[in-house]
Amino acid sequence: MDHLLVLVRHGQSEWNLKNLFTGWKDPDLTEKGVAEARAAGVKLKALGIRFDVAFTSALSRAQKTCALILEEIGQPELPVIEDQALNERDxxxxxxxxxxxxxxxWGxxxxxxxxxxxxxxxPGGESLKGTAERVLPYxxxxxxxxxxRGDxxxxAAHGNSLRALVMELEGLSGEEILKRELATGAPIIYRLDASGAVIDKKDLAA
Incomplete structure (x- = not known):
């Protein structure tokens, strides 16, 4: 049975473009971000990948990325579960x-x-460790x-919420995950065994 998990960081947002700290704020995708999301869907469709369920955050840039990917692969009606546990780092x-x-x-x-x-x-926010403590139980x-179970x-989520998942899946330390950059709109495809251990990984940004 194929145990498939695909992670995608949302396409470029308006605040990414302006070099702003975004966190839980909710800017939209730029035109480039829309194109990145559609391109992710095209790449997945070319590999023959279809999904049984999708998860995304409570923020519209991730939700829109998810919707655009599903539209490109011909699954616009797929069930999508939204939860703020997958939100970006605050x-x-x-x-x-x-x-x-x-x-x-601040220097x-x-x-x-x-x-x-x-x-x-x-001040007033989360570390990557704190983000992981929110994301990983979910x-x-x-x-x-x-x-x-084979779904x-x-x-479709955010740079730091996905870093937490990559850290868990690949058994990385806190220091190792900090060095991992996740490109916007670039799918990372994991194949897992029935116990959740990673068998194979393909990063479509590479």
Whole structure:
């Protein structure tokens, strides 16, 4: 039986384009982001991949990416489960700030620590560790069981919520996952065995 899990980071958003910390705010996709999402669907369709269920966050940039992918592969009516457990990392007081402005306010070193340490949260926000503590229980309770029983599952979410899933699937440390960049609109295809262990991985950004 084919145990298939496909992760896709949403296409470029308006705030990605403006170099702003986005977090739980809800900007739309740019034209480029729409094109990236459609291209992801085209790539998956070319591989003959179809899904039994999709999961996405409570944020529209991920929901729209999910819908565009499903439209391209000819499954626009597929059940989609939305949950804020899959939302992007909450950047707290950094949310909405230009990354250059944040560096001017708090200093380059401090902003780098907030962005690139595993367990140091920005003021009022989440660390990547905190994000994982929100994402992974949901993954283990709701997504992984579907994969293990043989459903082909799509997860359209965000850079940091997906980092948490990649860390879990690939057995990476906090330091290792921080170095992993996830391209927008680039599917990562995992094939798992019945126990949830990864057999094979294909990154369509490569």
């Amino acid at each position: 950047y707290g007081d950094l949310t909405g700030l230009n990354k250059d402005d944040a560096r001017e306010r 380059e070193e401090q902003v780098h620590i907030w962005r690139r340490s595993f367990d140091v949260p920005p 993954f283990r309770a709701h997504i992984l069981p579907r994969v293990e 082909r599952v799509l997860v």
